[in-house]
Amino acid sequence: MTDEYKDEDIIxxxxxxxxxxxxxxxxxxxxxxxxIAEGTQILxxxxxxxxxxxxxxxxxxxxxxxxxxxxxxLFVPEVLMAANAMKAGMSILKPILSETGIxxxxxxVIGTVKGDIxxxxxxxVGMMMEGAGFEVIDIGINIxxxxxxxxxxxxxxxxxxxxxxxxxxxxxxxxxxxxxxxRGVRDDYIVLVGGAPLNEEFGESVGADAYCRxxxxxxxxxxxxxxxxx
Amino acid sequence: xxxxxxxxxxxxxARELVRVSRLNEWQHIEFQCLPPELHNRPEQxxxxxxxKIKSQxxxxxxxxxxxxxxxxxxxLDKVLDEFGIERIAGAHCYEFYAGSNNFKALxxxxxxxxxLTDFLVRHFDRLVIKGLAMDRLPQLIPVYxxxxxxxxxxxxxxxxxxxGLAKQYAEFLQLEYCYKFFGDDPLSECLKPALENQA
Numbered sequence: 378m379t380d381e382y383k384d385e386d387i388i389x390x391x392x393x394x395x396x397x398x399x400x401x402x403x404x405x406x407x408x409x410x411x412x413i414a415e416g417t418q419i420l421x422x423x424x425x426x427x428x429x430x431x432x433x434x435x436x437x438x439x440x441x442x443x444x445x446x447x448x449x450x451l452f453v454p455e456v457l458m459a460a461n462a463m464k465a466g467m468s469i470l471k472p473i474l475s476e477t478g479i480x481x482x483x484x485x486v487i488g489t490v491k492g493d494i495x496x497x498x499x500x501x502v503g504m505m506m507e508g509a510g511f512e513v514i515d516i517g518i519n520i521x522x523x524x525x526x527x528x529x530x531x532x533x534x535x536x537x538x539x540x541x542x543x544x545x546x547x548x549x550x551x552x553x554x555x556x557x558x559x560r561g562v563r564d565d566y567i568v569l570v571g572g573a574p575l576n577e578e579f580g581e582s583v584g585a586d587a588y589c590r591x592x593x594x595x596x597x598x599x600x601x602x603x604x605x606x607x
Numbered sequence: 608x609x610x611x612x613x614x615x616x617x618x619x620x621a622r623e624l625v626r627v628s629r630l631n632e633w634q635h636i637e638f639q640c641l642p643p644e645l646h647n648r649p650e651q652x653x654x655x656x657x658x659k660i661k662s663q664x665x666x667x668x669x670x671x672x673x674x675x676x677x678x679x680x681x682x683l684d685k686v687l688d689e690f691g692i693e694r695i696a697g698a699h700c701y702e703f704y705a706g707s708n709n710f711k712a713l714x715x716x717x718x719x720x721x722x723l724t725d726f727l728v729r730h731f732d733r734l735v736i737k738g739l740a741m742d743r744l745p746q747l748i749p750v751y752x753x754x755x756x757x758x759x760x761x762x763x764x765x766x767x768x769x770x771g772l773a774k775q776y777a778e779f780l781q782l783e784y785c786y787k788f789f790g791d792d793p794l795s796e797c798l799k800p801a802l803e804n805q806a
Contacts, residue, residue: 454740457750494719494754518754519718544676544698545714573649574680 389416394423401466402438406445408458410465417466427473428510435466436508443593453497460501467507481512483603485569486528487538488520490549495542498572498592502538505592506599511536522556529566535606536599539585541572551583558584567602569595612636612802613666615659616673618643619726620700620794623763624673627795633802638673639663643726646700647738649678653686660690671801675699695797700724704761706793713787719756721782725763728773735776748780757783763791 389412392400397416404412413435420430442459445451451459485506489499496518503513516528520539529537537557541547550570557563563584570580571589580588586602589595616624618640628636641655656672664670672687672694687694697703701722702710713720727734736742739751758777762769765788777784 452740454744454747457747458744461746461750492714492718496754497750544678544680547680574676574678576680576682579680 390419394420394425398434401434402441405435405438405459405462406442406455408455408462410462413462414465414469417469421469421473427470427477428479430466431470431474431508435463435470436505439463439505439508440593443591447591456501457497460504463504463508467504471507479510482510483535483599484512484514484532485536485538485599486514486516486525486532486534487540488516488525488528489518489540489542490546490553491519491521492549493541493543493546494518495572496540498542499538499540501592502540502571502589502595505596506538509596509600511599522553525553526557526560526562530562535567535603536569537566538569538571538595540570541575544574547572547575547579548583550585554584567599567606569598569602571595610635610668612668613663613670614638614673614802615656615663615670616640617645617677617700619646619724620673622726623704623791623794624798627791627798630791631795631799631803636802637667643730643734644738646677646727647734650682652677652679653682656683657686660686660692664690664692671798673798675703693801697797701761703794703797704763705787705789706796709787709789709793713759717756719754720759720785721752721755721757721780723758723760723773723776725766725769728760728769728776731772731776752780752782755780755782757785759785759787762786762788763794765790 387400389397389400397419401413401416404416416434417430420434421427439459442451442456446456487499487503489496503515506513514528514532514534516524525537539550539553541550554563554568568585569587569589570583570585575588577588587598589598612635614636616638621640624638639659641659645652645655652674660670670692672692674683675695675697676683677699683694695703697707704724705713741748758780760773770786774784
């Protein structure tokens with residue numbers, strides 16, 4: 378990039394739609410929250426629907442980040458900055474989306490398992506699920522089986538998502554699923570599990586419907602399993 | 608004469624291994640360490656250990672791996688199973704430094720505990736601050752540490768200097784400070800069954 382085209386020289390409001398969307402993808406990649414909020418507002422003011430802005434400017438931009446994270450080009454700090462920037466755009470879009478009264482694609486209750494307080498991955502999944510049109514009820518960290526099940530029932534969720542970062546806490550996912558089986562509610566929900574030390578084999582062994590390697594995979598799995606269940 | 612043993616170890620526990628080895632007079636053991644930075648990149652540990660086994664293990668009568676699972680989610684064990692090699696039991700270094708029961712009690716007492724060891728106190732700036740990019744992106748500090756309640760320093764040497772630093776780091780992260788001295792005994796006890804009686 379030459380000096381004449383430094384980011385500070387770009388006036389977002391002067392860019393045509395396609396270039397603005399591309400610039401927003403770059404700004405997401407660079408974790409620039411103010412620029413994302415500005416770009417989001419410009420597209421809304423130009424008459425774009427909130428769902429189109431969400432899909433084309435934010436979710437598609439985050440997908441690029443997801444691929445680069447998976448391939449080891451980007452690391453956790455950069456992804457967190459991008460997520461923070463997306464959150465700035467989402468805060469403008471959310472009230473508009475809820476006003477339009479569009480039915481969510483599905484409902485997900487999500488939390489980090491008992492004994493574990495790590496929520497970075499969970500928050501990313503929640504945000505990407507919202508971006509994909511799901512209603513997400515985040516019940517927080519250090520969640521026991523009773524709380525998971527009660528929340529899923531209370532909110533009539535389609536999906537129950539569990540996250541864990543620690544090898545010592547991930548076995549609790551099986552406790553939750555076994556409790557669901559005991560209470561005869563296991564088949565009422567799609568159960569997704571994720572977290573850094575987990576893998577496909579672990580997901581199968583605890584009886585989850587899918588192990589989700591990252592936030593984008595969680596969205597794909599949720600959509601596919603919702604479609605298969607309907 | 609005792610069998611010559613190769614111990615492939617995490618670089619973050621190198622000093623402690625040398626101390627424990629001297630104390631126990633383990634002259635039949637050769638330690639080879641992998642970079643301590645893998646502490647922050649557990650997904651790279653299995654491949655690094657595999658490469659070391661392939662390049663070095665043939666020169667020794669026995670190989671042992673001085674890692675716990677260390678966040679590999681069982682992937683390290685898959686590698687070790689292929690070669691029939693044992694490792695230190697447990698989830699991570701915090702567990703073998705404190706001893707399993709002590710560590711479980713600490714984790715149950717407060718799940719929001721952030722652990723440091725002598726090594727991590729000594730290299731806090733490089734491995735924690737820079738390793739998590741908090742030097743260039745300080746706004747991420749609450750994202751990483753917002754759910755933690757306390758910093759638990761699991762000490763191996765009882766160094767006053769390290770205690771002072773650990774206290775400063777707790778203040779920097781706005782966490783309650785908790786000091787627990789365990790010395791080298793728990794690590795030594797973990798290693799003895801695999802490294803002694805190999806005559």
